[in-house]
Amino acid sequence: MDASSKAVFSFSYDLLKEILKTEKNKNIFYSPVSISIVLEMVMRGSDGNTKSQMEKVLHVPKPCSSATKDSEEGLQPDIKELLSNQTGKKYELKIVNGLFGEKTFTVLDQYVKRIKNEFNADLQTVDFQHNAEAERKKINEWIKSITNGKIIDLYAKGSLDASSVLALVNAIYFKGQWAKKFHPENTKEGTFHMTKNEKKTIQMMSMSGKFKFAALTEIKCKVLHLPYEEDISMIILLPDEIDGVNELLSKATPDLLTSWVQTKNLRETEIDMKIPKFKMEASYQLLSMLKKLGMTDLFQTNADLSGISKTKGLVVSSVAHKAFIEVNEEGTEAAAATGVGISVTSLPVRVPFIADHPFIFYLVKKSNSLVLFQGALFSP
Structure with missing residues (x-):
């Protein structure tokens, strides 16, 4: 796992713990x-301090945080790959x-060039000042088209108004088939235990075969790797x-977790699986x-966003995120607009893996373990 992938994983870990504080026993999914x-x-x-806080929360690798402003930082190597042509x-x-960007708002040329070079994002001029609602709908339609209709209305009504000067958006969409597909005829009704006292009847897919697996006795957890065709798991x-x-x-x-989302640390095992x-x-x-999490200045009047514009008083007023996932026998469709020693237990000839209660899951690129999506399933 390279430094930037590890940074995304660490940020995601922090964010999941924070979301769980307010979304107790609710399904969680984000990119x-x-x-x-x-x-x-x-x-x-x-x-200044605004940048330092952001680097800390995003776990930006140290060599990157001390780089000059004209250099590539943080996620850049992986972004270049992700934004490349995925045909084939x-x-x-x-x-x-x-x-x-609002048409009356002056964005620094240096920033525009940098965002184009590093993130392949062009500055599109909009009229928030006189036509914010129409522009909001256009941006939402753009996001909807990128995510094959799965992310609708990322920006809620009223979230962009005459005071808005800049909207930065990322949309991500994934659809892939399992390397080993589940047979629909093996999908049966099963019981999912949402809590110790609550349960529900669900459709449970099943399959037997060789999969990468580990039983982590010290943290009371099992890890299973389910590959899609090619480089996503x-x-x-x-x-x-x-x-x-x-x-x-x-x-x-x-x-600890980053070591177990890498397939090299898992053992090929005969598994009887139900998910x-x-x-x-x-x-x-x-x-x-x-x-x-510590990113405070960005949302207050003392925010230092002088690298975007010389306009005084710039603050970030909202950070909205939506995500969607569907997992079935064929594969998965997902979209979003986002060292302790451990021993592996001795394994029997065939190991049961029955996901009939809440679990955490990741969708990652196998080549660098970059976390594309993460979720916690509490109620299918």
């Missing part, structure tokens, strides 16, 4: 890389950035206990969560 990209776009125009792949992956972290998600996150550090079919949508206003 860490989408959120990181948008915040990095803002960070390129920040300075066995999956569909689109990541697009947008920059929408789903990693499932299944706690041993029904209510074990929070305990898992309290015991497992980012460094639920599920679909979920999630929407978050991230401003308060980012503040709690």
Whole structure:
């Protein structure tokens, strides 16, 4: 795992813990890389304490944080790859950035060039001052088209108004088929235990075969790697206990978890697997969560965004994020507009992996373990 992928993972770990504080026992799904990209776009125009706070929350690698403003920083190597032409792949992956500026607002040429060079985002002129509602709808339609109609109305009515001068947007969409497909005839009704006292009947997919796996006894968790065709995988972290998600996150550090989302650390094992079919949508206003993580100046009058414009009083007024995922027998469709020693247990000939209670999951690129999406399933 390279430094930038590790930074995204660490940020995602922090964010998941923060979301769980307010979304207790609710399904969670978001794109860490989408959120990181948008915040990095803002960070390129920040300075002083504002920039330092953003670097800390985003876990920007140290060599990057001391780089000059004209150099490439943070996520850049992975962004270049993600924004490259994905044609010829066995999956569909689109990541697009947008920059929408009020026509009377002067954005520094240096910033425009930098965002274009590093994030492939062109500055599009809009009329927030006189026609904010129409412009909001246009931006939402652009996001909707990028995400194949899965992300609708990222910007809610009234979220962009006459005081808005700049909107930075990242949209990400993924659709892929499993390398080993589940047979629909093996999908049966099963019981999912949402809590120790609550359960529901769901559609449970099943399959037997060889998969990358580890049983982590010290943090009471099993890890399963489910590959899609080519370079994307789903990693499932299944706690041993029904209510074990929070305990898992309290015991497992980012460094520890990053070692187990890399397939090289998992063992090829015969598995009898059952996982639920599920679909979920999630929407978050991230401003308060980012503040709690330490990114405070960005949203206050002392924000230093002098690298974007010389206009005084620039602040970020909102950070909105929406995400969608559907997992079925064929594969997955997803969209968003975002060292402790551990022993591996001795394994029997065939290991059961029954995901019949809340678990954490990641969609990652196998080549660099970059987290495209992350979620926690509490109720299919």
